Amino acid sequence: MEGPKIKVVPPGPKSQEILKLKDKYVARGMSVAHPIVVERAHGAFVEDVDGNVYIDFAGGIGVINAGHTPDEVVEAIKEQSEKLLHTCFMVLPYEPFLHLAERMVQITPANLEKVALFNSGAEAVENAIKIAIYSTGKQGIITFDHAFHGRTRMGMTLTGKNKPYKYKLGMPIPGIWQLPYPYPYRCMGGKKTDPEECLQRTLEYIDFKLRTHISPDETAAFIAEPLQGEGGFIVPPKGFFPELKKIAEENEMLLIDDEIQSGFGRTGKMWATEHFGTEPHIMTFAKSVASGLPLSGVIGEAEIMDSVHPGGLGGTYGGNPVACAAALKTIDIIEKNLDNAVKIGDIIHKRFIDMQDEFKIIGDVRGLGPMIAMELVKDRETQEPATEETKKILHKALEKGLILIKAGLFSNVIRILVPIVASIDTVEKGLDIFEDTIKEISQQI
DSSP: OOOOBOSSOSSOHHHHHHHHHHHHHSOTTSOOSSOOOEEEEEBTEEEETTSOEEEESSHHHHTOTTOBSOHHHHHHHHHHHHHOSOOOTTTSOOHHHHHHHHHHHHHSOTTOOEEEEESSHHHHHHHHHHHHHHHHTOOEEEEETTOOOOSSHHHHHHOSOOTTTTTTSOOOOTTEEEEOOOOGGGGGGSSOOOHHHHHHHHHHHHHHHHHHTOOGGGEEEEEEOSSBTTTTOBOOOTTHHHHHHHHHHHTTOEEEEEOTTTTTTTTSSSSGGGGGTOOOSEEEEOGGGGTTSSOEEEEEOHHHHTTSOTTSSOOSSTTOHHHHHHHHHHHHHHHHTHHHHHHHHHHHHHHHHHHHHHOTTEEEEEEETTEEEEEEEEETTTTEEOHHHHHHHHHHHHHHTEEOEEESTTSOEEEEOOOTTOOHHHHHHHHHHHHHHHHHHHTTO
């Protein structure tokens, strides 16, 4: 499959007709970013039911790091599905679960030695919290502004954005504290600040809160993304994660590293935490682990993971054998493409910086490797978010054959989640469309 190829302006007539079923039968709360219906996909390309082929810079929100329908993964799924679809690991164990647990220990930081497998990212987060509470004997959890940790009640309590994730969906769970995350472009809710100054202000505030409002003696863990995903690809200053772990250990707390969006080669390294030289006590993973099949997990230090009594963790579908078989092949593909991921990241970063020099709508460019984003503003001095313009860019890019998604507190960040297996030529084509679209929309401001 090659692209982009636009036969009819999206959404085409077939997509429009099929999406009537969504309006009739699907809950309104389940919205869609783009009004097209996908028929098939391969590599970095997606084809809709109208025959339009798009370059995919969204990757199912970071699920397709190894590309759509990789041949080796598809074959592994076929082979496993002919032998065993499911039994529930808690009733009858099977090899794919155990082999994947072993593989995860091999590819994660050396101190992480035991694994529990689940289905979704939110489920992994829920269980990481349970394990942290059990192992420490403490109830409180500290999370951060701009964070995203899932759509369950615990997940949305931990998440640092009201609409659409929390609004009217229930009261937060008690014992969860939210602190500022060092966001140099909008430090502590304000304006652009030197990264080191922002880090210092953030750490001083965390220290203040631990002395005045949050009792470390009653707090089990910090949970943080090493690079915030839904928050807008916010990269903390390099010293933040080492300091966070130091604070945690000084107070007999744990550091939970949420790698659900940033893991599996997304940043050019297997794990984003590698960029900061920090080994967390617990790590969550999901999204790209199985090339789109539902699978997630928690990995942690053996003593912490084994603290929970037998039967205290689990789930009917967690670590499904077909998903585990897919994951084992997916990990192989990702390992082989880490160098390509770095190349993609370098190209995107250079192109984004060049665009920023030309188009005033681009207020900030940030990221790690190919996990990179730009924040759009109406005015660089006031930093007023260009939320409507961001929507227009996504719409216009789709018409030209490029799938993009947004992020950020003000929905004014365009984030790139292109498969790390994409060819350089494909990435350049996508960036050409992106640049043309930015130019067109920025002229309207």
